[in-house]
Amino acid sequence: xxxxxxxxxxxxxxxxxxxxxxxxxxxxxxxxxxxxxxxxxxxxxxxxxxxxxxxxxxxxxxxxxxxxxxxxxxxxxxxxxxxxxxxxxxxxxxxxxxxxxxxxxxxxxxxxxxxxxxxxxxxxxxxxxxxxxxxx
Amino acid sequence: xxxxxxxxxxxxxxxxxxxxxxxxxxxxxxxxxxxxxxxxxxxxxxxxxxxxxxxxxxxxxxxxxxxxxxxxxxxxxxxxxxxxxxxxxxxxxxxxxxxxxxxxxxx
Amino acid sequence: xxxxxxxxxxxxxxxxxxxxxxxxxxxxxxxxxxxxxxxxxxxxxxxxxxxxxxxxxxxxxxxxxxxxxxxxxxxxxxxxxxxxxxxxxxxxxxxxxxxxxxxxxxxxxxxxx
Numbered sequence: 192x193x194x195x196x197x198x199x200x201x202x203x204x205x206x207x208x209x210x211x212x213x214x215x216x217x218x219x220x221x222x223x224x225x226x227x228x229x230x231x232x233x234x235x236x237x238x239x240x241x242x243x244x245x246x247x248x249x250x251x252x253x254x255x256x257x258x259x260x261x262x263x264x265x266x267x268x269x270x271x272x273x274x275x276x277x278x279x280x281x282x283x284x285x286x287x288x289x290x291x292x293x294x295x296x297x298x299x300x301x302x303x304x305x306x307x308x309x310x311x312x313x314x315x316x317x318x319x320x321x322x323x324x325x326x327x
Numbered sequence: 328x329x330x331x332x333x334x335x336x337x338x339x340x341x342x343x344x345x346x347x348x349x350x351x352x353x354x355x356x357x358x359x360x361x362x363x364x365x366x367x368x369x370x371x372x373x374x375x376x377x378x379x380x381x382x383x384x385x386x387x388x389x390x391x392x393x394x395x396x397x398x399x400x401x402x403x404x405x406x407x408x409x410x411x412x413x414x415x416x417x418x419x420x421x422x423x424x425x426x427x428x429x430x431x432x433x434x
Numbered sequence: 435x436x437x438x439x440x441x442x443x444x445x446x447x448x449x450x451x452x453x454x455x456x457x458x459x460x461x462x463x464x465x466x467x468x469x470x471x472x473x474x475x476x477x478x479x480x481x482x483x484x485x486x487x488x489x490x491x492x493x494x495x496x497x498x499x500x501x502x503x504x505x506x507x508x509x510x511x512x513x514x515x516x517x518x519x520x521x522x523x524x525x526x527x528x529x530x531x532x533x534x535x536x537x538x539x540x541x542x543x544x545x546x547x
C-alpha cells in the first residue's frame with residue numbers, strides 16, 4: 192500500500208506495533224491476580240519487542256520483533272489458606288507483575304500510537320495539497 | 328492532436344509585398360530574421376508540447392499501476408503539459424488572427 | 435475520444451480503486467463479525483502486465499480473502515490497516531481523477547482554438 196503515499200504506510204506499521212503493545216499491557220494487567228498452585232508456573236508478563244523493518248536498506252517502518260515472556264515463573268508466594276488452590280502451608284502463587292511498571296508502559300504505548308496518528312494526519316494534508324496543484 | 332491551421336499558413340501563400348512566413352526553406356532565403364524565428368519557435372513549441380504530454384501520460388500510467396514514487400511528479404508534469412498546450416494554442420490563435428487581419432488589408 | 439492507452443489505464447485503475455473502497459468499507463463494517471476474513475482487492479500487478487502487453491482493458495480486478503491470523507472470534511480485520519487503506523485509496527482515486535481531468539482539458543484546449 193505504501194510507495195506513492197509512503198508516509199501513510201510507514202506510520203501504519205507504527206500503529207500496528209503500538210496497538211499490539213497496548214494489547215499486551217492490558218493482557219498483563221487483566222491477569223495480574225491469576226492465582227495458581229505453588230507448584231505451577233505463575234502467569235508471565237508479556238513484552239513486545241519492536242524492531243526496525245529493515246534498517247538501512249530502504250524498507251521503512253517498524254515491526255514486532257517478537258513477544259517475550261518475562262521469565263518470572265516463580266511469582267509471589269502469598270499466604271491465603273482460604274483459597275481453593277492453596278497448598279498444605281496455605282500458600283498460593285501470584286504473578287510477579289508490577290502495576291506501576293505496566294501503567295508507565297501503557298502511557299508510552301499510547302503516546303507512541305498518538306504520535307503515529309499525527310503523522311498520518313499531517314501526511315494526508317500534505318499529499319492532498321499536492322493533488323490540488325494547478326487548481327484554481 | 329495536430330494544430331491544423333498553422334499548416335495552412337505555412338503552405339507558403341504569399342502575402343503580397345511581405346516575405347512569406349510559411350515554409351522553412353522559403354523563410355531562410357529572406358533577409359528578414361523574424362520569419363525564421365517564428366516558424367522555428369512554433370516547430371520547437373509543438374515538439375515540447377508533445378514531449379510534455381507524453382511525459383504526463385507515462386507518469387499517469389505509472390501512478391495507475393502503483394509504480395509512481397512521488398505524487399508531485401505527476402502533478403507537476405500534468406500542469407506543465409496543460410500550460411505548454413495552452414501556450415501553443417494561444418500562439419496559434421494569435422497567428423491566425425494576425426493572418427486574417429492582413430488578409431483583410433489586402434481586400 | 436479518451437480511448438488511448440493512458441486513458442484506458444487510468445479508467446481501469448479508477449474501477450479497481452472504487453472496488454477497493456467498497457471492500458474496505460465492508461471490512462470496517464464487519465470488524466466484530468465472528469469468522470469474517472478481511473477482503474483484499476488487487477489489480478495493480480495485472481494492470482501493469484496488461485499495459486506492457488498493450489491492452490490495459492484486459493486487467494483482472496480480483497477480490498480475495500486475507501489469510502492473516504485471526505483473533506479469538508475468527509475475525510482478522512485490522513482496523514489500523516483498513517483505515518489507512520481507505521485513506522490511501524481515497525487519495526489515489528483523486529489522483530486518477532486529476533489524470534482524467536488533465537486529458538480532458540488538453541483535448542478541450544486543442545479543440546477550443
